[in-house]
Amino acid sequence: MTSGARKNRRSIRRGRALLVAPVLAATIGGGIAMSQPASAAARPNAHHFLSAVVPCESGGNPRVVNSIGAGGLFQFLPSTWHSVGGKGLPQNASVAEQWKRAHILYAQQGTxxxxxxxxxxGHKV
Incomplete structure (x- = not known):
């Protein structure tokens, strides 16, 4: 093997080492980070987030119902409303009750x- 070929092989090995080290570190680091439950990921403050959602979902109208039957400030579908302990229909509940159920849903499912x-x-949170 010529000295030029040896130098070329050393350069290739050195280049691979420079590429492999960061990838390996990212893989190990990513594996550690990914081993945490998804719920451990940072979430926006519930009240801040829900305050940003209201104008988008209902325009602030607690009695509004959309074309598919979702209603209230947070546009709950009746099935979702009932799954978080709501009674009746969300658009017929008090504003305080709608907020309470939205906080429960947010705690369960995030955004x-x-x-x-x-x-x-998205740009408000």
Whole structure:
């Protein structure tokens, strides 16, 4: 093997080491971070987040009902409303009750129930 070929092989090995080390570190570090439950990820403050959602979902009208039957400040579907302990229909509940149920839903599922309106509230949170 010529000395030029040896130098070239050393350069390739050195280059691989420079590429592999950060990838390995990211993989190990990422594996540690990913081993935590998804609920450990940082969430916006509940009240701050929900305050940003209200204008996007209902325009602040606690009695509004949309075309698919979601109602109230947070546009709960009746099934979701009942799943968090709501009685009757969300649009017929008090504002305080709507907020209470929205806090429960947020604690259970984070921002995902309001994903479809993220284009509206996303820049406010």
């Amino acid at each position: 995902s129930p309001w994903y479809s309106s993220q284009g509206c509230w």
